[in-house]
Amino acid sequence: MDNTSTKSMLQERIDRRLIFFPLPLQGHISPMLQLANIVHSKGFSITIVHLKLNPPNPANYPHFTFCLIEDGLSEIEESFNTDLISFLALLNNKYEPLKQVLLQLVADTSCDPVACLISDAIFHFTTEVCKSLQLPRIVLRTGGVCSFLAFAAFPLLLQKGYLPLQDDRMEEAVIELPPLRIKDLPVINTPYQDKLYELVQEMVQQTKASSGLIWNSFQELEEMPIAKLRQDFQIPIFAIGPFHKHNCTAPSPTEDHSPISWLDKHDPKSVIYVSFGSIATIEEAEFLEVAWGLASSKHPFLWVVRPGLIRGAEWLELLPEGFLDGLNGRGHIVKWAPQLEVLAHPSVGVFWTHNGWNSTLESICEGVPMICTPCFTDQWVNARYVSHVWKVGQHLEKDLSRENIERAVTRLMEEREGEELRERAVRYKEMANVCVRPGGSSYDTLSKLLKYLSFS
CATH class of the missing domain: 3.40.50.2000 (Glycogen Phosphorylase B;)
Structure with a gap:
């Protein structure tokens, strides 16, 4: 031409x-x-x-x-x-x-x-x-x-x-x-x-x-x-x-970016980022098990709890009195976080996700291994591919007990299995950048x- x-x-x-x-x-x-x-x-x-x-x-x-x-x-x-x-x-x-x-x-x-x-x-x-x-x-x-x-x-x-x-x-x-x-x-x-x-x-x-x-x-x-x-x-x-x-030019978000300031204070690959998307809801008992499981893991965590996530609750009123104070700054709970920036942050080591496609793809693009807890429709398929095809995450399939949560975090954050998942995730990140x-x-x-x- x-x-x-x-x-x-x-x-x-x-x-x-x-x-x-x-x-x-x-x-x-x-x-x-x-x-x-x-x-x-x-x-x-x-x-x-x-x-x-x-x-x-x-x-x-x-x-x-x-x-x-x-x-x-x-x-x-x-x-x-x-x-x-x-x-x-x-x-x-x-x-x-x-x-x-x-x-x-x-x-x-x-x-x-x-x-x-x-x-x-x-x-x-x-x-x-x-x-x-x-x-x-x-x-x-x-x-x-x-x-x-x-x-x-x-x-x-x-x-x-x-x-x-x-x-x-x-x-x-x-x-x-x-x-x-x-x-x-x-x-x-x-x-x-x-x-x-x-x-x-x-x-x-x-x-x-x-x-x-x-x-x-x-x-x-x-x-x-x-x-x-x-x-x-x-x-x-x-x-x-x-x-x-x-x-290409993207809009500049106007929301609070304080989660990034919190992440800046932590070591590389040390933080668990937790977000279950914009639609999913969980029961009060599940919410409390997630909270105690994260607390028991001894790793710092950034947790997005959007209003409406917990059935029958406004926001964090179900947490036991003094829960956050007892973490001594190791846990940070917000209503919203700039997810792309969070996943790209060097301190994030694992993403606990509902496996919506956007979240799954964004995690892959940043080389962050996943703990998968799908809720409905295509999220089940995405979680299966994450754990058994791409092998960049682990499906938390059993009940959301604090013991299961703590074990899953330990495997991905401390053990060789998590390191292998991270190595594969980094290879997919490179593919995403090149394509x-x-x-x-x-x-x-x-x-x-x-x-x-x-x-x-």
Whole structure:
């Protein structure tokens, strides 16, 4: 391609607009906005269409345009607090409000022409909306490829009798999906199992019907799952992660960074970082066992206890009187922490995580071994891959007793097993750094994605 052609292609790219539609859950919003930052840094203009629930802060993204859908939000919020599957089903009833917003955006001649909609995979209804507007639809799946293949296998799993789950078979291997056991399948505890299967089936079918599929993952991490995906899905597939490793402008968080100051006071690889994500909840008894297990480990710990983590409690009022004082500064509990900075901090030696995909990937990218305590859906798959495929962590599978917690921390922080996990984690960290550099797998795939978006 000569210089004139290259300049022409870049100019066309600059004159195109992408519309992003994130699912209003923090683990989905963050990677969607990271992807938007990446493509914006390459010249695209960005419009974020979002619901009122968990809205992104426009002040953090002055380079984006934001457009709010307001219809039926009280019903959605009520469902979010009672049952996740009902919540997701209600979200997929936003056909007409989204269509009206997209009609206005497509017809707006004062802005760059719209190239396509980039939708969260769970918003399967966007297929019909885009079809009615003759607008290309590209899907972002915010989880890992390994868990998506398990979702895609649901019809087979039902046929073979693996689903619904049966208590007396949980330890059995799923022969068709190694290394998963039945207990690792990405289901959720809900009285509406049929709704779950329907939601998953629609997500998979409408992803297959899309114009392309983007992943926050990289070839070297999920080589076999990506190869399997390419066999089963006859659409363009772009594994361009880790998103946060790409060299593009990101917003400066405004939250408290005092956890970093606390970490600065500790020795390298000495701190346990504990965070169970933005949705998971635990019982009072589990919370207290975690607290005493961390205290008994004798290692310093930074623990994120977000308001709402403990069922029936506001925040830390369930801790015994004098608990924190008795640690003599060895424990630091916060409501929020800048996780990327925490994991990159030299004092962090282990990450105790719920294994959401973002947390799992971020830990891998920083070479930090994991203690895995998954809570629902894809987290079970991620934990199994962490412990048995990538071998960069250990699954804390038994009850969350203080004794089990103390033993797990000791193994990873003090024993040879933990050192071996850390050595493998560092190798994956190096792979993650290389893949986003010129000539790396994600760097090259991003170039293909940009070209594809330019001519959508």
